[in-house]
Each structure stands twice: as C-alpha cells, then as structure tokens.
Amino acid sequence: MVILEHLMTSFIAAAAFGIIFNAPRQSLFKCGIVGMLGWIIYMIMYLNDMDAVLATLLASFVVAVISQVFAKMYKTPVIIFSVAGIIPLVPGGLAYDAMRNFVQNDYNAAINLAAKSFMISGAIAIGLIFSEVINQIIRNARLNAGARRMR
Template identity: 30%
Template sequence: MDIEFLVKVIGVYVATLCFAILINVPPRALNLGGLVGVASYLVYLTYNSIFGGYVGGNVFGAFTIGILGMLAARYKKMPIIVFNIPALVPLVPGGQAYEVMKYIATGNTHLAFVYLMQVAMIAGALAIGFLLAELAIQLFFHVTHLLKSFVS
C-alpha cells in the first residue's frame, strides 16, 4: 500500500472528525461520520484515477455521502445531517475558492473567473450527487413498500 495514499485517508478521517467536533456533532456519531467522509473521498479518488475530472468525482462522492449518511443515520437513530455535513468537508472546493480570492486581489480577473467556474461546477456537482442519493433512497423505499403491499 502506498504511504501517500494512507496519509491521505488518515488525513481525510481526521479532517472530517475535527470538523464534526467543531460543529458539535454528538460523540456517538463521530467515528461513523469520519468513515462516511473517508468512503466518499475514496469514491472521489477512484473516479478521478479511472476517468479523470473533478466534477464527476464530486457527483459520485456526494452520492456516496447521501447513501452512507442515510444508512448511518438509520443505524444510529440520528438525523442524517449529523453525518452528511462533516463528510462533505473533503469534497468542498476550498483550494479553488482561495485561488479566486487571490486572483481577484492581484487583479488577474481571467484566472479568477476560471477558478470561480470550477467552484461553481463542484458546488453544482455536490448538489446533484445529494439529489441523486435522495432520489435513489426514495425510490428504494417506494419499491420496497410496493413489494410489501403486493406480497401481503
């Protein structure tokens, strides 16, 4: 196993955990929230290594957060937002947002606009990933409800 990969995974776990502590997530949800964050980042890295591109990776990463966050919320009997918000931290386009501000401050509006478009595309990709996860969850529950009523 590559040491750089292991450092990234541990860093994502710690960052997710620290942000969860910062926003007062209950202690019994911390570990599972960190694991949801790591799983979503692994999906993001896998997508990027196979297909390239940060937008698709963020869609699938957010989809993973949506699905695993729902499973974690049901398992711990807690609100889903307790798991989704901290797990989103590794996918947030903070570096690109910093570059936007830097290039605006230095007067390089062309590069600022390029990075602003990246931030907008990543934010949209995250929203689409959460939307698709919610759609998949609702569809799953609807189909299982139909099957239960059909069998009964």
C-alpha cells in the first residue's frame, strides 16, 4: 500500500509541476510517468541501503534518459520532461529541516542537513549532465559514422 502511495504522489507532483511550467497538455501524463519512474528508482535504491546521494544520482540519470527518449518519440523539448520528472527528487523537506534547525540554533544538525541537501542537489545536476554528455557522444558518433559512409 505504501508503494502505491509513493507512485501516486510522485506522479501527481511531476504532472502538477508540468502544469505550473506550462507544459503542453498532451505531455502532462508523460511528465507524471517520468517523475514516477525516477522516484521509484530512488526508492528501490534507497530501501536497498544505497546512500541517498548515490540513489538520487542514479534516479536523476534515469529521469534524464527517459526524458530524452520521450522528447524524441513525441517531438517535444527535453526540458519539459526532465524538469517535471526531477521534482520528486528535489530535497525540499531536507532543506526545510536545515533552515528550521538554523533558526532553532541547532547548528550541528543544521549544517549536516544542509550539506546533505546540497549533495543531493548536486547529484541531481550531475545525473542530468551525465545523461546529456552520453547522449551527445552517441549522437556525434552516429554523425561521424554517417559522414564516413558518405565518402
């Protein structure tokens, strides 16, 4: 039952942010799917005792790959799927807890939470960038192979 709640919540969050970011109406369901898959990857890794930062890195990489596939399939910009799909992975609650601890003068806990929040945010960025770099390498290899055949 808990897994179903996670599936539904992550789907709704990603689709709702698609609405907020003015994604085309026909892509909202796909945005929800991307966010849901990213969150499930994260949850599977995290529940199997993987560090939250590494689980987030893997999940954001998967979100970026699926976003690129959907963008190509549906002839839509990648950013529509990747931004909405990343939303469930953003460490908003962790950042909130860090700020709350700062306000309550519990600096040790605040710094630990803030550091973890920054690392998770960095893992999201690295996952997105790594996916795009691999995509560019593959695209350039295909272009070069096609150019060699033309000679």
